[in-house]
Amino acid sequence: MSATLFVQQLINGISLGSLYALIAIGYTMVYGILRLINFAHGDLLMVAAYAALYGMLLFSLPWFISFPLAIIATGAIGILLDRAAYKPLRQAPRISLLISAIGASFLMENLALVLIGGVPKAFHRPNCFSHVIIIGGLHIPVLTIYSPLVTLLLVLGLLYIVFKTRAGKAMRAASRDFEATRLMGIDLDRIIALTFLLGSSLAAASGIMWAMKYPQINPFMGVLPGLKAFIAAVLGGIGNIVGAVLGGFLLGLFEILIVALLPDLAEYRDAFAFLLLIGVLLFRPTGIMGEPFIE
């Protein structure tokens, strides 16, 4: 492989990884608080992509209004998801939560299927995201550059909220001890809602960028990225935000490099991602940054 091609693939890997990273954060934050793998999380990409598209199509909104609105709407749906599917089960065994999550995922996908139909829709990519920069032999779509930059900004903002604000402190406290958190006079339901709001908004940002990168959207578009991001979260150490970001970037690089180095096996890139998951679970179940689980 030539040096140019290698750099090209490296950039592609980082860009793809940044999209995984944004989704993985939501898995890890919800897991950190509820000890739940929120299997409906990936479907929020789809929700955000359709919301952004219809904002532009039906309401003729410019992208810079439609995208933020779609992110807010998806954040609200994330809160609704918790209220409807998880909150009634706070005292229930964890397996009930998991089943509820899978049910919520099917519900969202099939609701979209009924309301919108299964035919993929073209996502209108705004012109400013369609340019390609050519440097030497490198062809870099601007979107490939924007995704990691947007991710970086959002992650910095998130880390600020989690580590520097009062609500962030309460979130970290809640991830350790629900009851003691309530005994501080903290409304736990609001803290959980905030967790879903943040995780879902980040997934929404990722979903919109995903839709611009692969501009055919359908009701099931969130499933595979969702699963990949789940792998990324486990790879980084589930429950750890920085780990999720790291895991996302590593998985993106891993996938793209498999494609680049073993072109014959490119069709199996998803299989390789799942092999990686199995490997992590077998040899380092706590992931790169996770602490050993104490239960």
Add this chain to the structure above:
Amino acid sequence: MLRAEDLHVYYGGIHALKGISLRIDLGRIVSLIGANGAGKTTVFRVIVGLVKPRSGAVHFMGGEITRLSTHTIIQRGIAVSPEGRRIFGNLTVMENLELGAYNRTFAESKSGVEWVFSIFPRLSERQAQLAGTLSGGEQQMLAFARALMSRPKLVLLDEPSLGLAPLMVQEVFRAIEQINREGTTILLIEQNAVAALSIAHYGYVLETGAVVLEGTGMELLKDERVRKAYLGEE
């Protein structure tokens, strides 16, 4: 200031509180003593709304709080140091304290920190440390200090001396008396009957979910049933 009336609590089929009534007057130290399993922590949990009684009521500062959510009850001016400390080990000492003043302003939180550091100077030296790395005694101090951060009207302490070395126990009890002198009302739940009754204005003795004796701290200390049951005298 706080009045509990005829509380009945069931855990499944277990009748854990069988009609408990008690009152805590403003400015007092009230001790609740009893052997392991007597129902002391259950009383604590009912007051803060973590367990809802099947019947009975709790009134605080003239209003009923029996059915309120935990955070609302705490916001009304009750603060707690729960059994087993329950500090947030993944947060620093300072962050733990700040959570104790969650519903207060930034300025109130800052003055709260100064106040608790004056009572527990050792916490000040450890403020940047992760709370999980503190010794057991220091964690107890932190749990206590965290409860004081909101400048509560009433503090509930559930077994603050459990598992502490004698010197540390003395320090905790000295702090209880000090904050009481400064105007905070206290419900002290203890198995350490002598220590708890010595500093109490009033006390209740719990046995298998019922109050079997009550009186001033002095009266209870002199009572021969108390001496037999809790002080190991024949």
